[in-house]
Amino acid sequence: MTANFVPVILAGGKGERFWPLSRRHRPKQFLCLDGTGISLLQATAQRLLALAGGWPNLWVITAAPIASGIREQLPQLPDDNLLIEPEGRDTAPAVAWASLEVAKRYGDEAVLGFFPADHWIGDQGAFEQTLTAAIDFAQQTEAIVTLGIQPTHPATGYGYIEQGLVPSKSVGLLVYPVSRFTEKPDLSTAEAFIKSGRYSWNSGMFFFRAGVVLAELERHAPQLLQALREQGVEAYGSLEKISIDYALMEKTQRAYVLPVNFGWDDLGDWNALERLLPAQGANVNVANHVAQESQGCIVYASDPGEVVVTLGLEDLVIVRDGNVTLVARKDQTQAIKTVLKRLAQDDTYQSLL
Known part of the structure; x- marks a missing residue:
């Protein structure tokens, strides 16, 4: 176990591009696509358990229509560790609500990590080494750390992260200040990004201390945070539908990127x-x-x-x-x-x- 670390799995997505196998009652994260008999959600939970120190410290946030399916897929998950959104409002409300709830239980110094439920990871050892570095950096600094996937080709379907020039080091890995985020570029721009050697794909995985992210949300998304603080989950009907990238990551001055290479695929569609x-x-x-x-x-x-x-x-x-x-x-x-x-x-x- 990595001390004071609380991983949160984001499991509310639909995965519509895997239709007709993925449907309302059986979204992408419930599917087994690699022949192992283990769903994407189950695989995500399993790869996080060691660093979390077991099921009591692992959390999941999901949408109400599939909450019962989450319980069936992860029967060891404590009931209090499953946050159920009454309606999907994208990732910013999910991250903000989960951060508030984790801070209540573990305090502002707890390090949270957010993980999509439906990604594939190839090298578990390298994955855990990377997470250890990200957690350590978040514990020691005021940083909001995101993992940047070292690109293998000029993909136009991913967001890109440009790294700054002066890195820090955490557990042997380099962590760079973020210069900018860029959404899904055209092919020529993506080719230029790859050639520069300064860009990573945005993995959608984030690490930060609870107090740090709540302070940054207070600064950059105050209406969202205030509504959740005052009303909790009852605020969802009034919340703006917005991603954590737009609400916070593209605005904060505390963003850092850790370029990684542990074998990754977001399994975006049947291809x-x-x-x-x-x-x-x-x-x-x-x-x-x-x-x-x-x-x-x-x-x-x-x-x-x-x-x-x-x-x-x-x-x-x-x-x-x-x-x-x-x-x-x-x-x-x-x-x-x-x-x-x-x-x-x-x-x-x-x-x-």
Whole structure:
């Protein structure tokens, strides 16, 4: 256990780009995508337990419609450690509310870490070493530390963090002041970022002492913090829907970035299976897939008894779950959310969502 460390898992997301496997009652964090039988949420909890010192110090914040599913997935989690949002208001209210509740129980000196519930981590040892450094730096300073993923290619779907020029050192790792955050750049800008060597991908993982983040929220998002202090969870209906990046990280002068390389993927859509799983022949299969002159396809079937046959197909995502079959070009998977909005407008399709 790392002393005085309280990890909080952000588990309220929908993961709509993994539809039709991900649905209202079974969001992305409940899925097992790598064949281990362990869901993304369960894997996230397991990799944090040692540093937390066990289940009594691990917290989860989630949305009301899936709270019962969280309890089923994590039966060892104490009831008091599950914070239930009545409605999703993005990450700023979640971080602020959880920080207030942790401070009540552990005091302002407790170090919080926030972790998305649906990411993949490749190297547990390197992950724990990185967290130890981030926790130590947050304990010793007034910093708000974020983990920056060392980029492997000029991705346009991630936010980027530019590091300052004068680093500090924590447990053998370098921690840089943040120069700026940049949201999802175009390709040429992303290429320039990579070439400079000063940019990381924004991982969405943050570390800070409870008192530090509450003081910074008081300075940069006072209405949000005041509402939660006065009304608690009852304030949610009146809160602005805003991310912690916009509400705080892009405004604070206390932001630091720790560039890391422990094997990471945010599993943003079905194409992530090509990075996560080995190809079987010319395709990636999580199904009984009989391929004839087909290549570059990702095929998933939730029922192992179903057979998917492809003839002369290339670069498609094919997903079969229950009464829904998705067939999409791999370069169109980001448009799944648009399709879901369309389905939501027709009562005929409500059971599919």
